Amino acid sequence: MSVLVNVRGWLECDDQQLARIREIVEQDDPDRTYSGGWAFPPRQYNFVNWVLFGAQMRDHSVGWFLDRLRSVARIPASDEDNDLITGLFLVSHEVDGMSEWQVRDGTVVIQAASETYRFLNE
Template identity: 50%
Template sequence: MGTYVSIRGWLECDEKQLVTLQEVISSHEDDHYTNGWASPRRHVNWTHYVFYGADIRDASLDWFADQIRAIARIPPSDEDGDLVRGVFLVSHEVEGMTEWQVRDGQLFIAPADIRYQYLDE
């Protein structure tokens, strides 16, 4: 049956970055795991949020990481210099949980805090 990874988390960006973010997601379309991406039905206030939640095969984890790295590199769209940022909890059936932080134009992966272990029970 294979090994699975549960991914849940979000990204936040501005309106201009959202367009590029959606282009990155579309460029990785696979007609299956891409369906884990979601956005609010209607935008509220100034920050745009994009969420991901799905159980994917371990073999597809690089597919997801490639998207996140590309999204992290989206440049600021105004003088504030804000980059896309976010966080994902990635629970691997064998290797345990990691926290994926999207910040400073990069993806940082570290062991998840023990406070989140209840999500793996």
């Protein structure tokens, strides 16, 4: 029996970054990976685009997802504001507990999640 991990979160980006995120996600075969967990709202509002992700995956696939997320985090700024992609993911591991993955500054920062989010695992 394998260990399950719930991954849930979102990214904030601009139009050009959104196009690049789509390219990265579409490189994976949705029938063979958890890439089907990505959601791109059909209509974005105002100046920020949102990309969502949610999936319950087997433990051995978490590294694959983290690699994709790191690729997304490295997408450069594309406008004069110099804004990089930001986001937040809560990762609940059946054995290791919950962690918080912050997408910021061109990387993914992983740390223990606040006890505030414990209700998500009950």
